[in-house]
Amino acid sequence: MPPTHTLTIHYHRDFDGMVSAAVLACVLRDRFDEAPAWRSVNYDQRKDWENFERGRRFAIVDFHFHQRAEYWFDHHPTTFLTPELRAAYEPSDRWNWDETSPSCPPIILEHARERWGYEIPERFRAMSHWSDIVDAALYKDVEQALFDDHPALRISRALAASPDADWTDTLVGAMTDGTLESVAQRADVERSWQRAVRNRDKALRQFPPTVLSTDNNVVLYDASSNKIRRERFAPFFHHPDSRYSVGVIPTRSGFHVTAGQNPWNQPPKIVHIGEVMAAYGGGGHRAVGGSNAPSLTDARRIAAEVAQILRQRLAETA
Numbered sequence: 001m002p003p004t005h006t007l008t009i010h011y012h013r014d015f016d017g018m019v020s021a022a023v024l025a026c027v028l029r030d031r032f033d034e035a036p037a038w039r040s041v042n043y044d045q046r047k048d049w050e051n052f053e054r055g056r057r058f059a060i061v062d063f064h065f066h067q068r069a070e071y072w073f074d075h076h077p078t079t080f081l082t083p084e085l086r087a088a089y090e091p092s093d094r095w096n097w098d099e100t101s102p103s104c105p106p107i108i109l110e111h112a113r114e115r116w117g118y119e120i121p122e123r124f125r126a127m128s129h130w131s132d133i134v135d136a137a138l139y140k141d142v143e144q145a146l147f148d149d150h151p152a153l154r155i156s157r158a159l160a161a162s163p164d165a166d167w168t169d170t171l172v173g174a175m176t177d178g179t180l181e182s183v184a185q186r187a188d189v190e191r192s193w194q195r196a197v198r199n200r201d202k203a204l205r206q207f208p209p210t211v212l213s214t215d216n217n218v219v220l221y222d223a224s225s226n227k228i229r230r231e232r233f234a235p236f237f238h239h240p241d242s243r244y245s246v247g248v249i250p251t252r253s254g255f256h257v258t259a260g261q262n263p264w265n266q267p268p269k270i271v272h273i274g275e276v277m278a279a280y281g282g283g284g285h286r287a288v289g290g291s292n293a294p295s296l297t298d299a300r301r302i303a304a305e306v307a308q309i310l311r312q313r314l315a316e317t318a
């Protein structure tokens with residue numbers, strides 16, 4: 001029986017989220033005769049999560065679990081917004097969660113192959129492979145992370161200079177019937193990528209003067225001015241010997257303290273950064289975390305304290 005109304009795939013607006021949406025759209029067309037639409041979700045929509053898309057058919061990929069999702073796939077450890085939602089989840093024919101997966105697309109592809117007999121096309125294997133690299137920052141070195149111009153990395157970087165919020169929906173469409181190469185060759189991707197590259201280069205130039213100290217291989221910086229462009233890996237590009245970076249950056253409504261482990265220079269003994277940040281009202285994963293601060297003074301104090309904690313831990317294990 002054909003579906004009575006359209007199912008919409010809601011996806012996390014980043015590279016692996018977009019690939020996830022494109023993959024699920026193709027799988028649902030191929031195996032279930034669906035003609036799905038797709039639209040990105042943003043964090044604001046969590047506020048009234050219970051009523052999300054009420055009365056409509058939907059799927060969610062690479063984003064929070066929802067009980068009414070007909071299809072749901074995710075890899076985020078923080079996917080369940082409440083203990084009730086955690087209790088409502090059980091792996092099923094239409095839901096799958098694997099927090100050990102570096103990104104979301106491999107979960108969907110394997111699920112579709114095993115449960116629904118989907119034949120995985122080569123172009124989706126490639127997109128899935130690069131999703132793992134981009135989402136888990138599995139780049140072989142900082143140079144690849146910053147300068148490699150593989151089609152997947154051009155698309156991923158282009159997202160940082162997106163012309164508008166709906167643009168990712170267009171690119172998901174392009175991914176449903178193209179390859180990484182064909183998507184990267186689009187004129188709009190090329191334009192955004194060029195802009196993002198200029199921003200990257202500016203960010204790399206602007207970083208050194210923001211550094212406050214580098215003691216004990218922890219880079220502490222203050223990039224709170226909104227004139228400073230941000231490039232996630234700038235601290236490790238300029239300080240390859242560093243183990244961690246801790247910095248203050250602006251947000252729309254205040255300031256954020258961000259801390260991260262150098263992916264290319266692992267500390268001898270791992271400190272769980274998410275747990276360190278949790279003591280400051282924040283959170284995160286093992287290798288990266290953050291905390292919002294009400295004022296710039298607070299943000300600077302928290303950043304200095306977190307840097308001090310990490311320096312102490314490094315000194316203890318040296």
Ligand SMILES: [Mn+2]
Pocket residue numbers: 012014015016017062135
């Ligand atoms: Mn994602």
